[in-house]
Amino acid sequence: xxxxxxxxxxxxxxxxxxxxxxxxxxxxxxxxxxxxxxxxxxxxxxxxxxxxxxxxxxxxxxxxxxxxxxxxxxxxxxxxxxxxxxxxxxxxxxxxxxxxxxxxxxxxxxxxxxxxxxxxxxxxxxxxxxxxxxxxxxxxxxxxxxxxxxxxxxxxxxxxxxxxxxxxxxxxxxxxxxxxxxxxxxxxxxxxxxxxxxxxxxxxxxxxxxxxxxxxxxxxxxxxxxxxxxxxxxxxxxxxxxxxxxxxxxxxxxxxxxxxxxxxxxxxxxxxxxxxxxxxxxxxxxxxxxxxxxxxxxxxxxxxxxxxxxxxxxxxxxxxxxxxxxxxxxxxxxxxxxxxxxxxxxxxxxxxxxxxxxxxxxxxxxxxxxxxxxxxxxxxxxxxxxxxxxxxxxxxxxxxxxxxxxxxxxxxxxxxxxxxxxxxxxxxxxxxxxxxxxxxxxxxxxxxxxxxxxxxxxxxxxxxxxxxxxxxxxxxxxxxxxxxxxxxxxxxxxxxxxxxxxxxxxxxxxxxxxxxxxxxxxxxxxxxxxxxxxxxxxxxxxxxxxxxxxxxxxxxxxxxxxxxxxxxxxxxxxxxxxxxxxxxxxxxxxxxxxxxxxxxxxxxxxxxxxxxxxxxxxxxxxxxxxxxxxxxxxxxxxxxxxxxxxxxxxxxxxxxxxxxxxxxxxxxxxxxxxxxxxxxxxxxxxxxxxxxxxxxxxxxxxxxxxxxxxxxxxxxxxxxxxxxxxxxxxxxxxxxxxxxxxxxxxxxxxxxxxxxxxxxxxxxxxxxxxxxxxxxxxxxxxxxxx
Numbered sequence: 013x014x015x016x017x018x019x020x021x022x023x024x025x026x027x028x029x030x031x032x033x034x035x036x037x038x039x040x041x042x043x044x045x046x047x048x049x050x051x052x053x054x055x056x057x058x059x060x061x062x063x064x065x066x067x068x069x070x071x072x073x074x075x076x077x078x079x080x081x082x083x084x085x086x087x088x089x090x091x092x093x094x095x096x097x098x099x100x101x102x103x104x105x106x107x108x109x110x111x112x113x114x115x116x117x118x119x120x121x122x123x124x125x126x127x128x129x130x131x132x133x134x135x136x137x138x139x140x141x142x143x144x145x146x147x148x149x150x151x152x153x154x155x156x157x158x159x160x161x162x163x164x165x166x167x168x169x170x171x172x173x174x175x176x177x178x179x180x181x182x183x184x185x186x187x188x189x190x191x192x193x194x195x196x197x198x199x200x201x202x203x204x205x206x207x208x209x210x211x212x213x214x215x216x217x218x219x220x221x222x223x224x225x226x227x228x229x230x231x232x233x234x235x236x237x238x239x240x241x242x243x244x245x246x247x248x249x250x251x252x253x254x255x256x257x258x259x260x261x262x263x264x265x266x267x268x269x270x271x272x273x274x275x276x277x278x279x280x281x282x283x284x285x286x287x288x289x290x291x292x293x294x295x296x297x298x299x300x301x302x303x304x305x306x307x308x309x310x311x312x313x314x315x316x317x318x319x320x321x322x323x324x325x326x327x328x329x330x331x332x333x334x335x336x337x338x339x340x341x342x343x344x345x346x347x348x349x350x351x352x353x354x355x356x357x358x359x360x361x362x363x364x365x366x367x368x369x370x371x372x373x374x375x376x377x378x379x380x381x382x383x384x385x386x387x388x389x390x391x392x393x394x395x396x397x398x399x400x401x402x403x404x405x406x407x408x409x410x411x412x413x414x415x416x417x418x419x420x421x422x423x424x425x426x427x428x429x430x431x432x433x434x435x436x437x438x439x440x441x442x443x444x445x446x447x448x449x450x451x452x453x454x455x456x457x458x459x460x461x462x463x464x465x466x467x468x469x470x471x472x473x474x475x476x477x478x479x480x481x482x483x484x485x486x487x488x489x490x491x492x493x494x495x496x497x498x499x500x501x502x503x504x505x506x507x508x509x510x511x512x513x514x515x516x517x518x519x520x521x522x523x524x525x526x527x528x529x530x531x532x533x534x535x536x537x538x539x540x541x542x543x544x545x546x547x548x549x550x551x552x553x554x555x556x557x558x559x560x561x562x563x564x565x566x567x568x569x570x571x572x573x574x575x576x577x578x579x580x581x582x583x584x585x586x587x588x589x590x591x592x593x594x595x596x597x598x599x600x601x602x603x604x605x606x607x608x609x610x611x612x613x614x615x616x617x618x619x620x621x622x623x624x625x626x627x628x629x630x631x632x633x634x635x636x637x638x639x640x641x642x643x644x645x646x647x648x649x650x651x652x653x654x655x656x657x658x659x660x661x662x663x664x665x666x667x668x669x670x671x672x673x674x675x676x677x678x679x680x681x682x683x684x685x686x687x688x689x690x691x692x693x694x695x696x697x698x699x700x701x702x703x704x705x706x707x708x709x710x711x712x713x714x715x716x717x718x719x720x721x722x723x724x725x726x727x728x729x730x731x732x733x734x735x736x737x738x739x740x741x742x743x744x745x746x747x748x749x750x751x752x753x754x755x756x757x758x759x760x761x762x763x764x765x766x767x768x769x770x771x772x773x774x775x776x777x778x779x780x781x782x783x784x785x786x787x788x789x790x791x792x793x794x795x796x797x798x
Contacts, residue, residue, distance in 0.1 A: 019068040025077055026060050032075040033058070039223050041144060047074060048347045050355050051144035066354075110279050117229050117272065118220055121265035125220040129213035129232055134400050135428060146351040147214050148344050150207050150396070151185035152335040158323065158505035164464045167507055185338045189224070195333045196315045197308060199326040202337035203514065204425060204501030205397025208319035211337070212285040215317060219283050228283040228315055229276055231261050236288040239296050254303040258284070280313020289320045290498065301328045308332075322498045339394035348396070349379060352403045379406050384695035388517035388550060389414055392421065395515075397429075415554045415766055418521035422447070425500045425518075441484050441495065449492065450502065451526030452477045454519045458547050463519075467493075467509045516550060524554035543572050544752060549759045557766035563774050566763050570778060573756035576749060578786055583750060586740055588785035604782050608757070697725060757782060 021029065033043065044054040053067045071077075131140040132147075160183075188211060192198060202208045216232045218224035238257045252260075259273040267273060276282055292300055308316060308331050320326055326334050340348065353376040383390050383402070393399045398421055405420075406412050427443050456473050457463060465473070474489040487495070493511070496503040504514045513519040527535045539555060542548035556565045577583045594603050700722060702714050742750065760782070764775060 019065055020062045021057055021060055021068070023060075025072065026058070029071065029075050029077050030058060032077070036075075039221060041218065041221055041223050043071070043074070044144070045147070045149060047071075048350055050146075050351055052142055052355075053145075064354075110275070110281055111227065113272065113275060114227060114229055114281050117262075117267055117276065118222070121229070121262075121267060122220045124265040125216050125230060125232070129216045132210065132400075134404055135424065136401070136404055141355060143210060143213055144217060145355040146348060147210065148340070148348040148351070148396075149214075150188045150211060150340070150344070151338045152188055152191045153338045154184040154186055156201065156323070156334065156336045157183060158508055160507045162507040162510070164466065164510060167464060167510060183338070185341075188337070191335050192224075192317060195335075197329075197332045198317045199329050199332040199334040200317060200319045200337065201321070201323055201326065201334060202319070203321060203395075203497075203504065204429065204499070205395045206337040206339070206501075207396040208321075208337060209287050210396070212287050212317060212319055215283070216285050225283050225315060227281070229262075229281055230283040230285060231258060231265075233258070233261060233284060233286045234288050235286050235300055236291040239292050239300060242296065254300070254307060258282070277311060280311045283315045284317075286316070286318040289318055289325075290322060297325060298328070301325065305330055321501070322494075324494075324498075340396060340399065341394075345390075345393050345399060346380075348399060349403060350376060352400070353379065353407070356403075356407060375407070379403070380699060381692050381695045382406065382412070384698065385692075386414055388515075388520070389417070392418075392515050392517050397424075411768070415521065415524075415557045418517050418554070419525065422502075422518060422521060425502055430499070441487065445483055446496070446500070447522070447525070448482050449474065449477055450496070451522045454513065454522040455526060457513070457519070458523060458542075458545075458551070463512050463516075463547075464506075465511050467511065470511050520550035520554055523548075523551035524558065527551070528555050528558045540568065540572075543569065543756065543759070546755055549755070549762070552759060553762040553766050556763040559767075562763070562767045562770060566760065566767070566770070566774075566778065569756065569760045569763060570781075573753060573760060574786065576753045576756060580746065580749060581787075582740075582742070583746060583753075584785050584787045586742075587783055588787055590783060591785060602779075604779050608754075608783070697722070 033040070038046075040055045040058050041051050043049075044051040047054075047070060049067055049070060053063045054071060057063050057067060057071050130143050132143045133140045192215065200208050200211065212232060215224060216230040219226070219228060219230035238252075238254065241252050241257060241260075255277060258277065259270065262273045262276070286304070289297070289300070304316075304318070305328075308314070312331075316332065318326075318329065318332065323334065326332065383393060389402065393402055401421065401424065402412075402417070405417060423443075426446050453470075453473055457465065460469075470493060471489045474483075474492050477483060478485070478489065483492075493503065497505065497511075502514055502518060503511050505511055527539050536555075539548075539552060543552070552569075556562045556569075559565055577587075702710055760778070764770065764778065
């Protein structure tokens, strides 16, 4: 059977696939979600329509369909009849069971639900995407972060290198659908862009298709629209209740029979998905929540899911259990981006479909390699809203201006998102006010402690800035916290009363904008005072990228790096030795990148431990061999009673140490920044390694089968291109100085990469002098020869 790029399932294959699908209890939507495929393409497969070869082969393989079956003529696609209004004879309503009514209503409203919910509008994109095609099911935190009683020290205890990323990883998570199934009355928390609305729409689609809560009828409700209806009806003297608004929404779906609506409402057969509680005015919110509580009390069988950015009023939902959406993890980002580039590169018409399908995997691979080399951007990608913007920006221009993109994200969160919803509240602070305050807070945080405040500290910083007359005096400092946290999601609360910026990239961008746009000449000098503080390095790189002539700033950083070790003779001899080693090594990477290998001391310490463990095991094995020989059993040495090759198991164990270090800690960042090819090689190796935290059994099987080969490739990349440095015996003080030197050069490399239009001559000159020994050439030769 010849596999074409665009394939259509013949009748025999389609019948087998459909039968297996039913036997497994799947629907096309559920199968697509589990496999990480486009729901639209999977549905096309089961309708007998043409799909790309990847979707075709994946579905057949998953369902165990034999592709060697005869290729019969394809069946025509089934026609889809438009939905019609559902009206039932009044006498027949009493004769139908509730289950029959639910089934008839669901079938009737399915198309209306799809029109309302199966769309995802991405800002900057000409046309909406189908939500089911790219939807990735989120997870909930098991515990709401802002309810944890932890101190700042406890939050930072597991952080390394002064960064603050791990608090999200400290809290266990659970798949969202499991939580929704367990809690029929659910309040969903999440910051701006966390995916609350999209989750509600997905639940409505899944319910209408019978994939989720098949015994209920879904209704997607905009509480903002309800309050508008309520406000307008007050003028007529006939205010609309929430129950009436639900009936009205059913009528909009085509269920115009009042008896049907009342039957569904009274018998608790509705899945009520309520969005935009935050967008309800403070004056009417309590009334809306009161009506929700009344309906939930009167008809307790209904299932509810209500989305909100703030927990300040979810406690008023007396019967509801509250959970908060977690950011995307690495696997969820991978699933989302896989679907994005699969769908976005497939045109609506069949024209040029082969060409676009050829481009899709390549574009996805390029994106994965790109984002793996951008740790700040990768951190931002954990927000579903921002991830969609990253994908769109990369799709439109492969050479994404990383630091310029951060400013776009700030504008998105501070203004564009609300403007797109036509929902900028009256009396809101100006955009310039918000940016000025955020810039002040970002600098104050780095100056004082790096990343965290308690409430008193944060309010004091706001009050200090407010005294300068730069803020709306009518807004209280506590209200400013709510604006930045709830309206814009730029401030988060990782523990009760503890606040932080949501992302390091945005904090660094705010610091950089504040300094780069300052008219005070002291500002740049203030920046240089923090060259030795790693927490400031991201902001410094952004400032350099914003400069019209960055060459002078880059030279300043290089001079600083060289000055750190200028008077250390032993370090200078070490740098001279490194340069000499590189001359004799054959490596596919740039010489300057290979030099940087020698400065990754954390990796070197891991290798030292690796060697020590290998020697210890080898010693134990020698004793064991001697004992076996004395007993005349040396022929049994290689295997145990179970037939396990002990030497192979030992090798795998040692390689596993290195592999786990590789996936847990950033290695060779400086070398990767200096040579993109090295970064790509490491990214590809990291992608091939299964997620140990998600499925230990799968990881163990993969490691047994492919661990040795993978480890060999890893060692070829990170170890074979340098000799050991253990003989130099640096003191702790010298190690600390070398680490500073490493960090300063990493900053220099980041600045060079942030300025693609820098004079090539200047770039070449700087790279050629990186890690150069400052010893006189005669001394240099004497040292190397001696």
